[in-house]
Amino acid sequence: MKALDKLKQAFAKQADAARSVQETVEAVRDQIIATGNDLAQLRATPEPQASAETALDREIANHMAAAQAALSREVAGLSGIARRPVMNLDPSPEEALSLQIALNPQGFRKLIAAELAEFYKGREAMPRDQRDARIKEIEAELLALETTEEGMIRQAEAAGIEILRRANADPRAVLALIEN
């Protein structure tokens, strides 16, 4: 009877240990989920509104230049210095858009700027280089967490405690050479 009690106690201890290991792994998994959410949020963080407006100005300038080039071609045709039919107004869709923007660049800018202002309302923004650097940091943090999780799973396996791996575990962590 005493031997049976000892056996029961041993199994109880083993069950406690397994539960404790599982809880520790779950805690790391919670951190992985939280860090993954941070990463997704950061990736969806836009550049500051001023950068977007600078990009808009650059885009409008490009369209103005393209429209100017298209019009110069027509002038060459009209003045007879080019060997092509006079006044062949057959712009490509891109040129047509450029010509439309060139007709009213300020109006176009105002329209898009209003959309941008609406988009940025109450939204956090971050400069691109700062965001990219932060993304790299969080990615490294995430990989470290996943490697820690994998290390725990391997130690548990070595002790005869089975813990399921996540289907979406990072292959780098799962294949990593981890020193015990």
Next chain:
Amino acid sequence: MQFDAAARLSHLERVRDIRAKAARDAQKRRNDLIAALTAARRALFDAKEAAYLVGFRERESTKGPILAAQGSVADLEAALDTADREWRAARDASTDAAQLYDAVLRFAQGQGLPLPLKVGDVGTDPNAAVRIQGEVRL
């Protein structure tokens, strides 16, 4: 980052196979219980039908088999609930293990990492058999 691709992949493959077998076994248990429950329900139906067929004086004697059949159905229903939960958990675990193995294998292939050798890979390489022996030890 250093990888231990061949050993890890062969471990994951083994885990995948074990999970798949566990899922199949759990499904078989569940199917067996479904069959047993169907038989028990039929027995209960038969017992109830027998009670209607006998005369009033003999009806008392039919209560025992009905109660026994009802108990058996209730026990089997409870067992099936448990087996059903176990089967679903085993099936999910098996699917996860298979998905992880496929993803990790694709990654290893994409990175050109060494893959576990199989018996069919021996070919003409004189060292291959030695390496396979190493794999088996893992």
